[in-house]
Amino acid sequence: MTIRTVRTAPFEGQKPGTSGLRATTRTFMQPGYLETFVQSIFDAVGGIGGRTLTLGGDGRFFNERAIQTILKMAAANGAARVLVGRDGLLSTPAASAVIRERRTDGGIILSASHNPGGADGDFGIKYNIPAGGPAPESVTEAIYARTRTIDQYRILEAPDLDLTTEGERMLGGLAVEVVDPVAIYAGLMRRLFDFEAIRALFASGFRMRFDAMHAVTGPYARALLEGELGAPAGTVVNGVPLPDFGGGHPDPNPVYAKALVDELLGPEAPDFGAASDGDGDRNMIVGRGAYVTPSDSLAILAANAHLAPGYARGLAGIARSMPTSRAADRVAAKLGIPCFETPTGWKFFGTLLDAGKATICGEESAGTGSDHLREKDGLWAVLLWLDILAVRRQPVAGILAEHWAAYGRDYYSRHDYEAVDKAAAEGLMAALRDLLGGLPGRAIEGLTVTAADDFAYTDPVDGSRAEHQGIRIVFGEAARLVFRLSGTGTAGATLRVYLERFEPDPARQAEAPETALAPVARAAEALAGIRARLGREAPDVRT
Numbered sequence: 001m002t003i004r005t006v007r008t009a010p011f012e013g014q015k016p017g018t019s020g021l022r023a024t025t026r027t028f029m030q031p032g033y034l035e036t037f038v039q040s041i042f043d044a045v046g047g048i049g050g051r052t053l054t055l056g057g058d059g060r061f062f063n064e065r066a067i068q069t070i071l072k073m074a075a076a077n078g079a080a081r082v083l084v085g086r087d088g089l090l091s092t093p094a095a096s097a098v099i100r101e102r103r104t105d106g107g108i109i110l111s112a113s114h115n116p117g118g119a120d121g122d123f124g125i126k127y128n129i130p131a132g133g134p135a136p137e138s139v140t141e142a143i144y145a146r147t148r149t150i151d152q153y154r155i156l157e158a159p160d161l162d163l164t165t166e167g168e169r170m171l172g173g174l175a176v177e178v179v180d181p182v183a184i185y186a187g188l189m190r191r192l193f194d195f196e197a198i199r200a201l202f203a204s205g206f207r208m209r210f211d212a213m214h215a216v217t218g219p220y221a222r223a224l225l226e227g228e229l230g231a232p233a234g235t236v237v238n239g240v241p242l243p244d245f246g247g248g249h250p251d252p253n254p255v256y257a258k259a260l261v262d263e264l265l266g267p268e269a270p271d272f273g274a275a276s277d278g279d280g281d282r283n284m285i286v287g288r289g290a291y292v293t294p295s296d297s298l299a300i301l302a303a304n305a306h307l308a309p310g311y312a313r314g315l316a317g318i319a320r321s322m323p324t325s326r327a328a329d330r331v332a333a334k335l336g337i338p339c340f341e342t343p344t345g346w347k348f349f350g351t352l353l354d355a356g357k358a359t360i361c362g363e364e365s366a367g368t369g370s371d372h373l374r375e376k377d378g379l380w381a382v383l384l385w386l387d388i389l390a391v392r393r394q395p396v397a398g399i400l401a402e403h404w405a406a407y408g409r410d411y412y413s414r415h416d417y418e419a420v421d422k423a424a425a426e427g428l429m430a431a432l433r434d435l436l437g438g439l440p441g442r443a444i445e446g447l448t449v450t451a452a453d454d455f456a457y458t459d460p461v462d463g464s465r466a467e468h469q470g471i472r473i474v475f476g477e478a479a480r481l482v483f484r485l486s487g488t489g490t491a492g493a494t495l496r497v498y499l500e501r502f503e504p505d506p507a508r509q510a511e512a513p514e515t516a517l518a519p520v521a522r523a524a525e526a527l528a529g530i531r532a533r534l535g536r537e538a539p540d541v542r543t
């Protein structure tokens with residue numbers, strides 16, 4: 001087997017976004033595109049000679065080809081060992097678990113997460129650091145810088161390796177260890193949660209539906225929920241991972257997981273429903289007759305986490321991304337612990353978790369997780385909910401109502417305008433930025449602006465700085481409006497508008513979110529002129 005050094009030239013736009021590099025699958029399938037980015041990772045981390053890496057992906061189209069290529073490149077670059085999930089599969093949280101438990105020198109995860117897959121869909125790749133989390137911006141910037149100058153990559157000429165059975169095999173000088181994608185992750189879950197109690201809950205007749213959306217979580221959910229916890233067969237639906245996710249959009253929200261939400265809000269509803277995304281790091285929670293917004297889920301999990309053995313010691317702090325509602329802040333205040341507000345993207349939670357400043361983190365985009373890993377973790381959130389339900393033995397709707405009565409309700413919605421003209425979206429953001437100075441004190445739609453800024457964040461642990469992380473317009477405690485551009489899209493730009501209104505009065509907490517948020521939505525239009533600037537009458541997706 002010979003090592004080939006292949007001449008290459010930089011590809012445009014290999015800049016990691018909110019969560020790694022994402023592009024259309026066809027872009028990734030261009031000769032040399034994947035290789036150039038992977039070599040840039042290896043070079044930017046100081047080479048991988050003698051090191052051990054974790055490797056896996058969400059199983060989408062091109063996953064297996066990419067895994068074979070990366071293994072041959074790791075061999076050619078002198079790596080000692082790669083732990084790869086069987087069939088090239090590892091959910092994002094499971095990859096983080098393998099990196100941490102096996103103490104590998106970081107890892108590579110192949111996924112475009114909630115973006116559709118297939119030849120006409122999207123693909124993605126990201127590097128995770130040895131702590132198990134997404135590379136911080138200092139590292140992604142170094143990788144990007146390397147993609148600008150790279151002129152060669154190294155690859156072993158060798159036949160493809162069999163990844164269908166566990167065990168160790170050699171690829172040149174590289175030991176490739178094919179591992180069970182579920183085992184290490186499942187072991188961690190057993191240590192955090194009271195499986196006995198959850199088993200008793202299912203044995204009592206509790207019924208749940210878990211929609212794996214034909215993405216990577218299927219095997220994990222089947223093994224844990226149906227296998228170990230005794231949920232009846234059929235609890236997990238769409239449980240077989242497919243390269244194109246069955247043509248669906250593996251984003252667990254009321255739009256793309258509509259069938260599940262309809263079932264839970266319908267007459268034959270089971271007690272509890274949940275769904276996960278392409279790479280298994282997101283979760284959507286629905287009770288019988290009660291959709292739980294991700295921001296509320298974070299707050300409720302934080303308020304009740306002590307009921308699960310893994311968190312019985314209490315929480316050190318809570319962290320939420322800036323656009324996530326302020327519901328978690330009220331829980332932190334009651335618990336007397338800090339609440340950190342970070343930019344969007346899990347990479348900003350890493351330092352807080354490493355330093356023991358935050359125990360639970362979350363994002364409005366259906367991401368929740370804790371210090372057990374350095375990625376958000378869809379099934380973890382589901383198991384924590386189950387553990388809480390097993391202890392409280394109350395319907396989800398009751399838990400939600402009690403939470404709102406105690407803390408107030410934060411009506412919340414996100415409006416996405418997808419694949420809009422990039423220049424127009426940037427123009428909208430620039431115009432908003434120009435308005436900021438004049439906003440405080442101004443009344444719009446009966447709401448008075450108390451603060452308005454272009455969110456910037458200084459990491460309290462390492463002092464690193466992130467700027468232009470979204471426009472934040474605060475109407476005191478009453479409401480909040482956030483505008484930002486997505487960093488995970490692959491076509492044009494996506495504008496996200498985040499709407500929030502606080503209602504402390506239990507008598508007024510049962511309104512339809514759209515009604516409660518109508519003045520905030522009108523304020524957004526008045527301030528940003530979305531219709532005129534983007535030429536869109538309404539958002540593509542409301543979650």
Ligand code: VG1
Nearest residue numbers: 018019113114345363365486487488
């Ligand atoms: C989106 C979400 C963000 C999340 C990111 C990655 O980013 O808003 O909260 O961390 O996706 O999630 P953006 O830049 O498009 O708003 V995942 O599950 O797609 O890796």
Ligand code: CO
Nearest residue numbers: 113277279281
């Ligand atoms: Co994801």
